[in-house]
Amino acid sequence: MPVNAIALTWPPSAIHGWGVFGTNLLREALRRGDVKPITLFPMQAEYMNAADRERFQGLIAEQQQIEKQLAGAQGDITLGGVHVLHSLGNDLAEPPEAARFRGEPNVGFTFFENMVFAQDVVARNAHFQIMMAGSTWNAEILQEIGFPRVGCVFQGVDTDAFKPAPKTGWFGDRFVVFSGGKLELRKGQDLVVAAFKRFHERHPDALLVTVWLNPWPAIMQDLAASPHVSTLPDVNTPFPNCINDWVRDQGVPEGAHIDLSPTFNADMPALLQECDAALFPNRCEGGTNLVAMEAMAAGLPCVLSANSGHLDLTGSDLSENDRCYPLSRQSPVPFGPTGSEHWRESDIDEIVAALEAIYQDRSAAKSIGDAAHAFMRGWSWRNQIDRLLSELDRLTP
CATH class of the missing domain: 3.40.50.2000 (Glycogen Phosphorylase B;)
Structure with missing residues (x-):
């Protein structure tokens, strides 16, 4: 099923892995034009460069409008027709303020380093129709513990920015x-x-x-x-x-x-x-x-x-x-x-x-x-976000 809209339940920024991932997902969605990006929590604008702050003005305004509309809402909030991405950590846990948002489908995206899982971890996360992992190692573990729909997509790199270049002598001959x-x-x-x-x-x-x-x-x-x-x-x-x-x-x-x-x-x-x-x-x-x-x-x-x-x-x-x-x-x-x-x-x-x-x-x-x-x-953000959307297409029930 094609991905028409994708929402993030974590704030994009430029200073840590999740934030950089979110920032580039939004950039690529805007560039493509065929997938509507939505951010459900305030962006950390102070941790973004000026170009991104300008690029995301429309998304920031939409997020503020969503926040006003949901003020005082109780219980879970379902976003129809939206793939909602949730950031999951160890024991596949997520913040309660993010857990209330449900997508159609609901997607758990995880990078975990701790192997202590509750016995009910699969049942507790049954509201995720899709689980996505950020490494082959994580994906194999998710499959081993019983998740039925598991995808794997690595993070990307801005290959236009990160490339070999001559030294300018900042550190002398060290x-x-x-x-x-x-x-x-x-x-x-x-x-x-x-x-x-x-x-x-x-x-x-x-x-x-x-x-x-x-x-x-x-x-x-x-x-x-x-x-x-x-x-x-x-x-x-x-x-x-x-x-x-x-x-x-x-x-x-x-x-x-x-x-x-x-x-x-x-x-x-x-x-x-x-x-x-x-x-x-x-x-x-x-x-x-x-x-x-x-x-x-x-x-x-x-x-x-x-x-x-x-x-x-x-x-x-x-x-x-x-x-x-x-x-x-x-x-x-x-x-x-x-x-x-x-x-x-x-x-x-x-x-x-x-x-x-x-x-x-x-x-x-x-x-x-x-x-x-x-x-x-081969790991440009453009390629990796394309792979993410392809995996979501493949796995969406």
Whole structure:
């Protein structure tokens, strides 16, 4: 059944994965003209660039009108003829304010990293006629636990913006290692710091550049479980100071690291073009790691943990990989939270060796970065949103 209208139950923005996904879905729907986009909650306009604020003026006005019309409404609200997309997290949960909206059909879109599911998880989510997953790994799990209609669509990349470009000299002649993603145990920034500290001892010209803003600072406290760090970020100190202070507390020298949070998505291409490598030793990704995808599209040689959603980037057969430096030594994480039995720990020695390989053989690293760029060209937001709409067409009862 063709998709005529699609509604979002989360706010688009430019600073985290869900927000960027929503923003690009709206952009593509407007570009296509054959699918009406609807946003059911206020946009985070302060976290959007000027072009998007202008582009979405009509949608913002419509959302405000919807909000007025629904003021005081009780119970569930059904949007006839609209595919309503719901963002689902661990245990396929969603905020109650979003759950009241029902589509025809109702679509659950999920990226989950925690494997603790309630026994009634399928029955509790029977109001979703379609479940969509952001990685092959997530999709296979949804099928295993019994959901009847499961689709899989990866996130996309703005391939017009994220592409190889010459350095402008922002960081001089430093060897720049980039790491991005909100700061938390799951994303492995403690491994980044531990590995970079060793690498910097060998190569004092190395510079670690991070964008680790976490919109939910309390989550950073789960780093207390890590054996690789001695202190925690101060949640009472604003970004980026709390990150810069924390990295220095781990023994990385002054001048060897800088965090540039917040950096809007539209400004990321200019930052990535100044870097020589990117590092993502994530312990688990329910999706395909948007920041890693953008780094690959920009032509950076990327060091990626070979687990969970990252396997859609590395490929399952690592022996045939020519588009990144996969971290193949993956072991269980004994200190993770409940439900993290499937998380995997990357080996710090292997991380350092991968950075060393990039540092020592820039020509080979460029070839890998070029292959990454070529691979990601097929993952443009235009292609991925087209695939999403095709999957919804296929799965709509």
